[in-house]
Amino acid sequence: MMSPKVCAHYNLSKEKEKHAAAAGASPASPACLRCSGLKIRSTRRVKRMRHRSPVNNFEHGDLRPSSVLLHHRAMSKEIESDASSSSSSQRSSSSSPPRADEAWTPETDVVMVSPEKLLAAPSNFETTSDALRTVMDVEQFSVIHLPFMLGDSFIPTSQKTVYVILQLSAPILIDGYLAFLGVMSNYQKSLVVRRDEPDMYKAAKGLQRLRSVKISHDYDAACVLFLGQTMYVFNVLTAPYSRTAHSIVRSSLISAKPWLPRLVQAPIMDTITMSPILIDTVECVVHREIPIIRLDPQRRVIVDRYLGLCATLLPHLYDICECSNTLKVTAPDTGSKSYSAIHDRLDAIEETIRRWRPHTPTGLFDSYGKNAVLAMVTQANVYRLAGLLVIHRIRYPLGVEDEAAGKLANGIFSELAFFAKSAVNIKESSALPVVFPLTMAMIEIDGPGEVLIERLATSFTVQSASSWRLQEFVKVARASRESGYQGIWFELVDAHLRVAVPP
Helix, strand or coil, rough: CCCCHHHHHHCCCHHHHHHHHHHCCCCCCCCCCCCCCCCCEEEHHHHHHHCCHHHHHCCCCHHHHHHHHHHHHHHHHHHHHHHHHHHCCCCCCHCCCCCCCCCCCCCCCCCCCCHHHHHCCCCCCCCCCHHHHHHHHHHHHHHHCCCCCCCHHHHHHHHHHHHHHHHHHHHHHHHHHHHHHHHHHCCCCCCCCCCCCHHHHHHHHHHHHHCCCCCHHHHHHHHHHHHHHHHHHHHHCCCCCCCCCCHHHHHHHHHHHHHHHHCCCHHHHHHHHHHHHHHHHHHHHHHHCCCCCCCCCCCCCCCCCCCCCCCHHHHHHHHHHHHHHHHHHHEEEECCHHHHHHHHEEEEEEEEHHHHEEEEEEEEHHHHHHHHHHHHHHHHHHHHHHHHHHHHHHHCCCCCCCHHHHHHHHHHHHHHHHHHHCCCCCCCCCCCHHHHHHHHHHCCCHHHHHHHHHHHHHHHHHHHHHHHCCCHHHHHHHHHHCCCCCCHHHHHHHHHCCCCCCC
């Protein structure tokens, strides 16, 4: 079990009752990972992330950045030459990319993020050297990438992984990544950051590369996955009413699928592999499709920058998608043998999710810090409740069994209300990937969700923007219930959902 200091840090059981009412939520919702059901399993202790270089511990030689760089020295030198010739007069020697036979370690001390630092960088991201300079500067890298991380302790590993992939696959990755860097500079909290138009030309070239790339090595697959998620973000932020974002991620997963069994065994690749799997799974739950990847249980404990502690929950969400897709495609008659078989399976999945507990390493607070742990615990709680709510709404149309659905929705609101109160001192813009659970809850109950989006908007700019864009569909679902609509809300998706549903 988890150390009692979880409760000592947060006093979850007492505080949630106080703050649930403020968000309009029922105090009967789950109270604490340790005290009311969602216990955490502990495994072996891991070292503090920010003081180690996990690259050196990676067991697959072909994926070790040091090994790959040595084996592909010519490519690395070509990239280095491009970077040096384009920006030697603009950067200090401390920012020069290393030679292929040199080790490079990003700064391991996490600094206070200040978005104004971007003003020292070029106003436009145009060349490989611009990208390398941004990746190698821990502060600039943090400003760009923290909106997709549950805490700053994930920065060192992510920084090194992105650097290596950029070194090895710059011709494939560079246009899409530069477009991503440009658009993310517009999503900082600071108003002094320059707001330029998104580079649609580079984004188009990035998508073209994604469609045409040939994968022959592990790092090619990693590059495709990273490019896919950067293009997904670009699409969501620049074309919010486009329906193509999900197809971008699915395309990258299809291309990389043969390589994923090896990649998911590599802890350093979690920052590349886990996000697209989560994005695809969430979108498939909503659209009643089947995800490309079922993330089967791993021998190791996964604590990811975006997936958090939810890796062992994803297989159950995949199984929900299979059942929901079968009901959508085959439409079996109520009471038929196939109908009963599917609902029996849903019953079993529901029971599994009710009993689900996230696996964590011991020393979680020491490795990630209390704010990140609180975010990950909150995410795990609300995703568990969202899974149960999805199963409930696959079974029952809007307007039927609303009381049970409301209890699950209030549980989600209560978890997020407590987090919103506890996270008021978070100064940097980071990630809180709970758009999907929050939207599920808002379909059921009007009021608390809108308040929560307002409260969380300052620190979680990207996720808040996505939540607001989903309000049109939420209103359609609520209005359908009021007008006597007798179907499940998933059947409204094709006609009325015009935006992406990020995690």
